[in-house]
Amino acid sequence: MEEHRDDLASKTGMWLFLFTEMLLFGGLFIVYSVYRYINADAFHLAAHELSVPIGTINTIILLISSATIAMSITAIQKENKKLSLLLLAVTVMLGLAFLVNKYFEWGHHIKDGIYPGSSVLALRGQGDVLFYGLYYFMTGLHALHIIIGLVFIGFIARLIILDKITFDNHVLLENSGLYWHLVDLIWIFLFPLFYLIT
Amino acid sequence: MEHEKDHIIPYRTFLFVLAGLIMLTLISVAVTKIHLGTLTVFIALLIAAVKSAFVLRIFMHLKFENKMFTIMVLAIIVLIGVVIFITLMDYLYR
Numbered sequence: 001m002e003e004h005r006d007d008l009a010s011k012t013g014m015w016l017f018l019f020t021e022m023l024l025f026g027g028l029f030i031v032y033s034v035y036r037y038i039n040a041d042a043f044h045l046a047a048h049e050l051s052v053p054i055g056t057i058n059t060i061i062l063l064i065s066s067a068t069i070a071m072s073i074t075a076i077q078k079e080n081k082k083l084s085l086l087l088l089a090v091t092v093m094l095g096l097a098f099l100v101n102k103y104f105e106w107g108h109h110i111k112d113g114i115y116p117g118s119s120v121l122a123l124r125g126q127g128d129v130l131f132y133g134l135y136y137f138m139t140g141l142h143a144l145h146i147i148i149g150l151v152f153i154g155f156i157a158r159l160i161i162l163d164k165i166t167f168d169n170h171v172l173l174e175n176s177g178l179y180w181h182l183v184d185l186i187w188i189f190l191f192p193l194f195y196l197i198t
Numbered sequence: 199m200e201h202e203k204d205h206i207i208p209y210r211t212f213l214f215v216l217a218g219l220i221m222l223t224l225i226s227v228a229v230t231k232i233h234l235g236t237l238t239v240f241i242a243l244l245i246a247a248v249k250s251a252f253v254l255r256i257f258m259h260l261k262f263e264n265k266m267f268t269i270m271v272l273a274i275i276v277l278i279g280v281v282i283f284i285t286l287m288d289y290l291y292r
Binding site: 008011012015019022023026029030033034037038052056059060063064066067070071073074077078174177178181182184185188189191192193196197 | 206207208209212213215216219220223224226227230238239242243245246249250253254256257258259263264266267270271274275277278281282285286289290
């Protein structure tokens with residue numbers, strides 16, 4: 001049966017969606033730059049408390065996961081369904097590892113009484129309140145994107161198992177890859193702006 | 199029909215890019231250990247920009263796609279850049 005599909009349109013739709021995501025985070029980066037300009041010293045000191053090693057490890061985890069999902073597309077194009085699924089599984093595992101790190105990182109701060117609306121933070125002044133407010137909101141929104149990405153990838157893996165995504169029809173896999181890379185892209189900027197500005 | 203021009207990127211390309219990205223991350227962490235003042239932020243953002251260029255062009259296939267995508271992505275980046283610039287001008291010279 002002749003099927004009707006338009007891969008270019010599908011990809012264009014995905015990119016248009018990604019643009020709205022870029023603008024969403026772009027807006028937050030604008031808020032960040034203004035608050036940081038007003039509270040330069042407080043941001044400087046507050047950033048010292050974030051763990052650079054954990055941030056670096058999480059950056060590397062996301063970069064590797066981006067590479068694995070990109071290679072998963074190559075695998076499906078070469079009709080290697082097993083390898084493609086394996087690479088997607090690795091991507092999901094890495095995404096989960098990122099979330100686990102994030103959980104311990106947040107848990108550590110919350111144990112110290114640093115969370116939005118905490119009295120400890122209020123005593124430290126406006127700059128710290130803004131820094132951690134942005135930290136929790138931006139990394140939290142990013143983590144939410146990771147969770148959505150993982151569900152998306154799981155859904156795509158199912159379609160590969162069912163042979164709905166094949167070597168000559170893999171635009172959905174590409175779109176899930178695009179989403180995952182965007183999440184990686186956002187982290188590439190979040191990491192230096194929150195962890196490395198000391 | 200149009201699947202002939204399907205571009206298969208070899209695995210090793212991704213592995214090379216990944217190695218480069220990890221290197222850049224480590225460099226960016228190392229640079230913050232040196233105290234360069236305002237320059238630190240500038241270098242960190244410059245490295246982040248180089249990393250995103252690799253992610254966009256290779257991982258996200260922009261290099262091999264219709265040029266329309268590249269133009270749209272650049273337009274969005276310029277838009278965000280312009281808005282950040284205008285906002286900061288406002289705060290700097292208020």
